[in-house]
Amino acid sequence: MTSVIKTVNLVKIYQDGALPVPAVRGVDLQVEPGEFVAVMGPSGSGKSTLVHLLGGLDTRTSGEIWLDGKRVDTLSESAWAVLRRRRIGFVFQFFNLVANMTVGDNVELPALLAGASPKVARERRESLLAALNLTDRADAAPAQLSGGEQQRVALARALANQPALLLADEPTGNLDSRNTRDVLRLLGTVHKEGQTIVMVTHDARVASLADRVVSLFDGEIVDDGRIARRRTGTAGEVIDLR
Amino acid sequence: MRLHLLALLAKEPAHGYELKQALEQTFGSAYPSPNIGQIYVTLGRLEKDGLVRAVDVEQSNRPNKKVYYLTAKGRDLLEIWVDEPTEGPRVRDEFFMKLVLAPLTGIADRMALISRQRRHYLGLMSDLNDLLSRTPPTDRVALLLIEGAMLHLQADLDWLERCQEDLA
Numbered sequence: 001m002t003s004v005i006k007t008v009n010l011v012k013i014y015q016d017g018a019l020p021v022p023a024v025r026g027v028d029l030q031v032e033p034g035e036f037v038a039v040m041g042p043s044g045s046g047k048s049t050l051v052h053l054l055g056g057l058d059t060r061t062s063g064e065i066w067l068d069g070k071r072v073d074t075l076s077e078s079a080w081a082v083l084r085r086r087r088i089g090f091v092f093q094f095f096n097l098v099a100n101m102t103v104g105d106n107v108e109l110p111a112l113l114a115g116a117s118p119k120v121a122r123e124r125r126e127s128l129l130a131a132l133n134l135t136d137r138a139d140a141a142p143a144q145l146s147g148g149e150q151q152r153v154a155l156a157r158a159l160a161n162q163p164a165l166l167l168a169d170e171p172t173g174n175l176d177s178r179n180t181r182d183v184l185r186l187l188g189t190v191h192k193e194g195q196t197i198v199m200v201t202h203d204a205r206v207a208s209l210a211d212r213v214v215s216l217f218d219g220e221i222v223d224d225g226r227i228a229r230r231r232t233g234t235a236g237e238v239i240d241l242r
Numbered sequence: 243m244r245l246h247l248l249a250l251l252a253k254e255p256a257h258g259y260e261l262k263q264a265l266e267q268t269f270g271s272a273y274p275s276p277n278i279g280q281i282y283v284t285l286g287r288l289e290k291d292g293l294v295r296a297v298d299v300e301q302s303n304r305p306n307k308k309v310y311y312l313t314a315k316g317r318d319l320l321e322i323w324v325d326e327p328t329e330g331p332r333v334r335d336e337f338f339m340k341l342v343l344a345p346l347t348g349i350a351d352r353m354a355l356i357s358r359q360r361r362h363y364l365g366l367m368s369d370l371n372d373l374l375s376r377t378p379p380t381d382r383v384a385l386l387l388i389e390g391a392m393l394h395l396q397a398d399l400d401w402l403e404r405c406q407e408d409l410a
Contacts, residue, residue: 038364040403041403042403042407177389181374202399202400202403203396204395205396207364207367208367208368208371209371210364213361213364215357217406222353223353223354223357226361227361227368230365230366234271234275234384235270235271235272235373235384235388236271236275236384239373239390
């Protein structure tokens with residue numbers, strides 16, 4: 001089985017004037033098809049930089065990145081753009097929606113760009129908007145939406161082309177608890193359907209959906225392991241608030 | 243459970259089985275299903291302490307049943323319980339003690355402790371997610387309890403991160 005992601009001694013050093021600032025310091029990470037990996041760690045630990053490198057939105061200083069068995073860290077910017085369109089969905093903390101397109105078109109566009117037929121793209125758009133409780137906002141402009149709604153549109157857009165890999169950077173930063181529940185449900189569903197997900201998050205509810213948690217500290221992986229699930233029962237049995 | 247039973251008896255006198263039903267109806271799945279034996283034992287102790295009084299009520303074809311009333315002393319205790327502020331969660335918990343003391347022993351380093359604890363909390367959170375999805379929307383008391391537990395866990399995780407930044 002080919003790993004969806006494999007990095008070898010991945011390093012990113014930013015230059016702050018004459019001062020080199022290492023953000024990612026020798027990360028070896030492997031993600032298998034269908035895995036959901038949560039990336040956690042304090043701010044400044046290199047989490048965002050790492051997922052940006054994985055999506056080709058930033059260039060590595062040294063090391064290797066392999067996606068689906070192909071080396072990609074050496075790709076040109078335009079080759080990365082094609083790869084992202086076909087294989088990668090991206091959700092950011094800030095939504096980067098196209099301002100002069102409706103919400104519905106924002107979601108539909110990636111599927112069309114990736115080569116889906118108009119009919120398939122439309123169906124995909126409708127099911128995603130429905131899953132995120134956004135159907136009645138389809139004809140609105142992004143600016144008319146609340147932060148939480150825009151966040152959900154961004155997630156729908158990232159999933160529109162059914163990407164081999166979903167990369168997310170704090171995708172629930174702007175959501176209240178009810179909206180988070182919709183997002184959790186959708187992530188759970190697509191993960192069950194086999195979606196590979198790598199997600200930077202502080203939100204423990206979201207992180208707890210993952211199979212595996214990777215903790216970064218100071219640009220290095222300090223922990224990488226599975227999340228063990230244990231207890232079943234009613235709320236009264238499971239919860240004992242101190 | 244003593245004060246929970248006193249609170250239910252403040253509403254109306256009841257026998258043991260009615261108290262069990264009242265707990266179940268009030269809390270939904272938010273309260274561990276109370277054991278009837280435990281309820282009777284607790285009522286016995288409350289009676290001995292003068293907090294409740296039992297009256298035998300005759301039943302046709304059945305043994306007498308005991309109906310319990312709240313006494314004035316019981317009501318006083320209940321009022322004190324309701325009026326006083328409730329302790330918050332304990333932060334200087336077992337994990338905190340380990341985190342501070344373990345490196346001195348040379349048995350484990352803090353980074354490893356924090357990482358293990360983080361995964362443990364996420365496992366608990368995952369159980370709560372699961373619980374949330376299995377709890378019907380009508381069971382509102384239970385939903386609130388689950389949400390409370392989730393918020394506590396989130397705070398615990400945020401605090402772990404702070405420990406990591408400052409101690410590791």
